[in-house]
Structure formats: structure tokens, C-alpha cells
Amino acid sequence: MLYLTSRNDLMADAFFIWNRQLMFASLHGRDADMLSFQAQLQVSNERLGFRQPEEVLSCPRLTTAEYCLNLSKFMTKYQTLNYGSVTHMFLYSDILIQPNFDSKTGWVMLDDVTADLDKAAWQLVQQLSDIPLLEHWQNAVLSLLEADKSIMRFTPRIDEEYAVVGVQAVRVDIPEDFDVRLTAMLQSGRLHT
Structure with missing residues (x-):
């Protein structure tokens, strides 16, 4: 099952959010959407998260990662016939590594x-x-x-x-x-x- 994020038309097949901090996410999307999302990770905390500030939260509050700090990433691309080049990105908190x-x-x-x-x-x-x-x-x-x-x-x-x-x-x-x-x-x- 894929979960649609509210920004950039990205899909998540796995994620972990704890204390409003994004700990891990496996995201899929088009190259341009992925680059736009990465750019958003570089802005101030008020604008971070998987949802727009004006959106009404229909899911529990904890499905929103309000803090995306100290994240590393690993990216790969795979070709699809129907959609062109799709990027798969893993975002993970540095504390999970070592x-x-x-x-x-x-x-x-x-x-x-x-x-x-x-x-x-x-x-x-x-x-x-x-x-x-x-x-x-x-x-x-x-x-x-x-x-x-x-x-x-x-x-x-x-x-x-x-x-x-x-x-x-x-x-x-x-x-x-x-x-x-x-x-x-x-x-x-x-x-x-």
C-alpha cells in the first residue's frame, strides 16, 4: 500500500514518525517532484512537514512529520514505461545508522x-x-x-x-x-x- 504525501505528489511505502520527527521514509515520485521536496527540506521548520499548513488533518496528528532534521538520504532511479523516470528516495535520521x-x-x-x-x-x-x-x-x-x-x-x-x-x-x-x-x-x- 502506498501513502500519498500532501506535497509534491510523492508516495510513501514505508515511514516512521516519532515525537513529530521524521525518523525514516521510503518515498517514490517523479524527479522534479523529488527535487522540489528536497528543496523544501532546506527551509525553516515552520514550512517543513508532509502537509501544507492550511490543510485540515483528517488523520491523527502524528502522521505529520513536523521536524525533518539531521536526515541523510539515499536515492535511486528506476525506469517505468508508463510514467518515465521515477525516483526512489530513502530519508533516515542519522541516529538510526550507528x-x-x-x-x-x-x-x-x-x-x-x-x-x-x-x-x-x-x-x-x-x-x-x-x-x-x-x-x-x-x-x-x-x-x-x-x-x-x-x-x-x-x-x-x-x-x-x-x-x-x-x-x-x-x-x-x-x-x-x-x-x-x-x-x-x-x-x-x-x-x-
Whole structure:
């Protein structure tokens, strides 16, 4: 399913909007429309977004990306017989690319909406953790991190929290006292070596 953006006749087959910030978009459109959209990304925040300011929002407010900051892009063209040259552009927030090992935060985004987000989250937790983690600790450690919202899952839906279509994502933020918590779990017997 393609979603029509309100600017430049662009179509989105996947997007992720969180806190009114565009995190990811897969856009399709004619070359001129794509160039016009890219030019609009360079203007001030008041004019950004996928909707014109005067438009009445029929969808939830979160389907509008009001902030399009720190975005990178990847573009490709494909030929179609009926429409001429069509451009496919991926826009993505820079924070999605590389985990921040200083702050111990990172993201994983998957284009398979049926893939196991727990597996992706666990691999990222293992990457970010200073402490080696045993595989059989996965469920207990993920439950611990989910309890204090150190792991946030973004599955396909559009509601008041976020808008995700065609992808899914997970954000991991390792707390500063992670080693203390693991030690307590080992001492209490919740984790076994």
C-alpha cells in the first residue's frame, strides 16, 4: 500500500514518525517532484512537514512529520514505461545508522514487519553492554530493560504515540546502573551462569 504525501505528489511505502520527527521514509515520485521536496527540506521548520499548513488533518496528528532534521538520504532511479523516470528516495535520521557507544543507545530498524524484534533488541543490547551477556539471559534481561522503558518497540501502527508503516524498529538505551542490576539478578538467582 502506498501513502500519498500532501506535497509534491510523492508516495510513501514505508515511514516512521516519532515525537513529530521524521525518523525514516521510503518515498517514490517523479524527479522534479523529488527535487522540489528536497528543496523544501532546506527551509525553516515552520514550512517543513508532509502537509501544507492550511490543510485540515483528517488523520491523527502524528502522521505529520513536523521536524525533518539531521536526515541523510539515499536515492535511486528506476525506469517505468508508463510514467518515465521515477525516483526512489530513502530519508533516515542519522541516529538510526550507528549505535552511540558513549551514551549506550542505539536503534535497529527492520523492513520485515514479521521479524522478531526481541532478537534484534538482544543483539543490540549485547553490542552496547560493557558486560558480556550469556544467550540464555535474553528473556530476563530484556524484561528488566522493558520495565523501565530502556527498550522501546515501534511496531506498525498509527496512533497518538507514533506512526510506523511498512517497517518496525526498536530503541535500546542501556541504563548507567546496568551492571548493578545484573549483579543483583545473579545474586537473587534470576540469572544463572
